[in-house]
Amino acid sequence: MRRAYTVVRGEEMSGRVRMAENCAQLLARIEGRRSLKDMDQHIFPVNGGPAQGDVIEFHGVEGSGKTEMLYHLLSRCILPTHCGGLEVEAFFVDTDYHFDMLRLVSILEARLTSSPLESEMEEVVRSSLRRLSVLHCSSSVQLLLTLHYLEGILCSRPALCLLVIDSISSFYWIDRANGGDSLVRQEANLRKCTEILDRLRRDYGVVVFATTHAVMRNYSSSSTASGPAEPSRSTPSWKCSSDFDKQYLCRAWQKLLTHRLLFSKSDHSSVSEDHKQLFSVASNTVRTKGVHRCVFYVTEAGVQFSE
Amino acid sequence: MVLLREGLCPGLSEDLVKALREEDVRTVEDLVLSDPEQLAQKCSVSYKALVAVRRVLLAQHAAFPVSGADLYDELLSSTSILSTGIASMDNLLDSGLYTGEITELCGGPGTGKTQTCFSVAVNVAHELKQKVMYIDTNGGLSAARLLQMLQQKTVNTAEQMNALQRISVLRVFDVFALLSCLQSLRASGLQKGDVGGSVKAVIVDSVSAVLSHMLGGKQNEGMSLMMQVATELKVIAKDFNVAVLVTNHVTRDGNNQVKAGLGQSWSHVPRTRILLQRVERPGASSNLRTAALLKSSRQPCYMMEEFDLSPQSQGESWPGFAGKRKLDTDS
Numbered sequence: 001m002r003r004a005y006t007v008v009r010g011e012e013m014s015g016r017v018r019m020a021e022n023c024a025q026l027l028a029r030i031e032g033r034r035s036l037k038d039m040d041q042h043i044f045p046v047n048g049g050p051a052q053g054d055v056i057e058f059h060g061v062e063g064s065g066k067t068e069m070l071y072h073l074l075s076r077c078i079l080p081t082h083c084g085g086l087e088v089e090a091f092f093v094d095t096d097y098h099f100d101m102l103r104l105v106s107i108l109e110a111r112l113t114s115s116p117l118e119s120e121m122e123e124v125v126r127s128s129l130r131r132l133s134v135l136h137c138s139s140s141v142q143l144l145l146t147l148h149y150l151e152g153i154l155c156s157r158p159a160l161c162l163l164v165i166d167s168i169s170s171f172y173w174i175d176r177a178n179g180g181d182s183l184v185r186q187e188a189n190l191r192k193c194t195e196i197l198d199r200l201r202r203d204y205g206v207v208v209f210a211t212t213h214a215v216m217r218n219y220s221s222s223s224t225a226s227g228p229a230e231p232s233r234s235t236p237s238w239k240c241s242s243d244f245d246k247q248y249l250c251r252a253w254q255k256l257l258t259h260r261l262l263f264s265k266s267d268h269s270s271v272s273e274d275h276k277q278l279f280s281v282a283s284n285t286v287r288t289k290g291v292h293r294c295v296f297y298v299t300e301a302g303v304q305f306s307e
Numbered sequence: 308m309v310l311l312r313e314g315l316c317p318g319l320s321e322d323l324v325k326a327l328r329e330e331d332v333r334t335v336e337d338l339v340l341s342d343p344e345q346l347a348q349k350c351s352v353s354y355k356a357l358v359a360v361r362r363v364l365l366a367q368h369a370a371f372p373v374s375g376a377d378l379y380d381e382l383l384s385s386t387s388i389l390s391t392g393i394a395s396m397d398n399l400l401d402s403g404l405y406t407g408e409i410t411e412l413c414g415g416p417g418t419g420k421t422q423t424c425f426s427v428a429v430n431v432a433h434e435l436k437q438k439v440m441y442i443d444t445n446g447g448l449s450a451a452r453l454l455q456m457l458q459q460k461t462v463n464t465a466e467q468m469n470a471l472q473r474i475s476v477l478r479v480f481d482v483f484a485l486l487s488c489l490q491s492l493r494a495s496g497l498q499k500g501d502v503g504g505s506v507k508a509v510i511v512d513s514v515s516a517v518l519s520h521m522l523g524g525k526q527n528e529g530m531s532l533m534m535q536v537a538t539e540l541k542v543i544a545k546d547f548n549v550a551v552l553v554t555n556h557v558t559r560d561g562n563n564q565v566k567a568g569l570g571q572s573w574s575h576v577p578r579t580r581i582l583l584q585r586v587e588r589p590g591a592s593s594n595l596r597t598a599a600l601l602k603s604s605r606q607p608c609y610m611m612e613e614f615d616l617s618p619q620s621q622g623e624s625w626p627g628f629a630g631k632r633k634l635d636t637d638s
Contacts, residue, residue: 098541
């Protein structure tokens with residue numbers, strides 16, 4: 001039935017009725033995309049999980065576990081329901097060119113250990129991977145065009161619930177230098193991307209995860225004020241890199257966010273004998289007060305939360 | 308930025324391009340961002356044609372979504388792991404350099420960065436019979452040393468010469484030359500030279516030599532150039548499925564801890580990062596180095612291995628070798 005409606009869309013849609021939505025959009029809206037609210041109770045506080053149309057920023061320095069956490073959440077989304085997943089489709093826009101498919105597969109396989117048969121496991125992994133689409137973008141203009149292109153795809157795929165952008169800040173320096181002296185021009189591309197993302201989340205209820213590299217030092221933060229020579233052991237492990245938490249992307253992007261996850265890694269010196277490095281994530285949401293923190297470490301099987 | 312011109316896609320006629328230009332719609336980006344309904348009215352062109360053109364242009368210029376299952380199949384068939392020729396280094400890297408990724412070696416002067424690059428080049432050219440693109444930015448490449456390494460592997464002169472032929476050397480000494488070199492490599496699809504085998508490894512020794520002096524101060528150009536180099540390297544690694552190996556210098560942070568150079572923005576670029584250091588143990592051979600894994604998505608970080616820079620030459624000494632390594636200074 002859905003197919004019949006979508007065929008009509010191409011010919012019938014005319015410009016006369018301004019706010020009219022086409023049938024595919026209508027269907028996607030009425031059927032509703034699956035909620036991702038109970039995606040992960042460790043990172044997101046109670047009742048603070050990603051609702052439809054939420055935009056969540058993953059912010060952290062290099063090697064603080066952002067991408068690893070994305071794999072963790074992504075595998076939860078694309079696994080079938082009988083294997084503890086949510087069975088939804090996801091798009092992964094890779095602007096950093098470091099999406100590691102082999103890593104994702106090993107995480108998926110580790111989650112399927114209960115499955116008795118090897119062949120059965122492989123089939124589940126393949127069917128899960130079919131729910132994921134990967135796109136590589138090498139410039140901010142291409143990212144912008146890709147997001148517009150996704151709009152067309154979104155309305156015909158109601159199962160598509162999650163859009164991951166890793167990372168939204170990768171063209172920051174190139175855009176800045178291309179914009180000359182005017183701040184408006186420097187931020188133009190990201191602002192346009194933000195506008196289309198806003199439309200995607202509002203009209204289609206898709207959840208957006210985007211990572212940003214922490215590259216700007218926050219000189220006003222208290223940790224730098226106390227002097228860089230201060231021994232790092234006296235500060236709690238999650239605060240080690242807090243001087244890199246400055247938000248430097250354009251204001252439009254900051255306004256779009258509903259959640260902000262701050263990632264940090266424990267200091268080199270505090271790594272235990274068994275090479276278990278601890279990472280921590282502090283999550284802020286617009287809906288709940290206070291900061292929710294949790295600590296995790298990374299194993300062969302992906303992210304493990306320590307209680 | 309792609310300008311709209313006739314023949315860019317079916318349906319984009321000269322008249323349509325002209326009509327759009329009058330409304331200041333000049334690039335693909337402008338057309339995609341504009342509201343097709345308003346634009347059709349203003350330019351008095353067919354709405355249907357405009358929507359069709361917009362759709363085709365989007366499909367042409369946006370990134371193409373690849374199903375995860377297809378990507379996995381492709382990866383399984385095309386990924387190869389290139390041994391570095393140094394056993395303990397392979398150990399750290401989970402058996403070698405992976406194609407499609409950027410691996411970085413960082414370390415102070417004389418810690419064996421260039422020697423490791425030579426070892427990778429020789430190993431890929433000789434053992435795997437594949438081509439290597441060696442981009443030398445600091446004049447550290449020594450053909451004599453490459454030959455010396457090859458002589459340890461084989462006594463057959465013809466084989467040695469064949470292996471040397473598979474190593475193409477490009478000498479660039481500033482960031483602009485490096486960028487245009489990478490762009491032309493990308494445009495030509497890495498097709499260079501006429502010896503058999505495809506390019507499997509691109510080595511840049513060193514990126515910091517051309518980049519570090521561009522950074523600093525309040526200006527953005529240096530950062531922009533650095534990220535452009537990074538993007539080119541990443542695209543080359545991914546699109547042509549080659550292993551990219553770069554070298555970087557080191558600095559010290561506030562706590563006097565050694566850290567890799569080029570700052571935070573660059574730190575996101577390499578997928579794997581190895582720190583090379585001298586062994587400061589009394590009685591240790593001057594050729595002994597430690598390699599520590601600073602970043603990896605496969606192995607636990609801070610793993611450490613020791614290796615000898617001249618593994619095949621136990622007991623022998625290389626009078627010219629230590630002097631040559633002195634040339635390998637950064638920036």
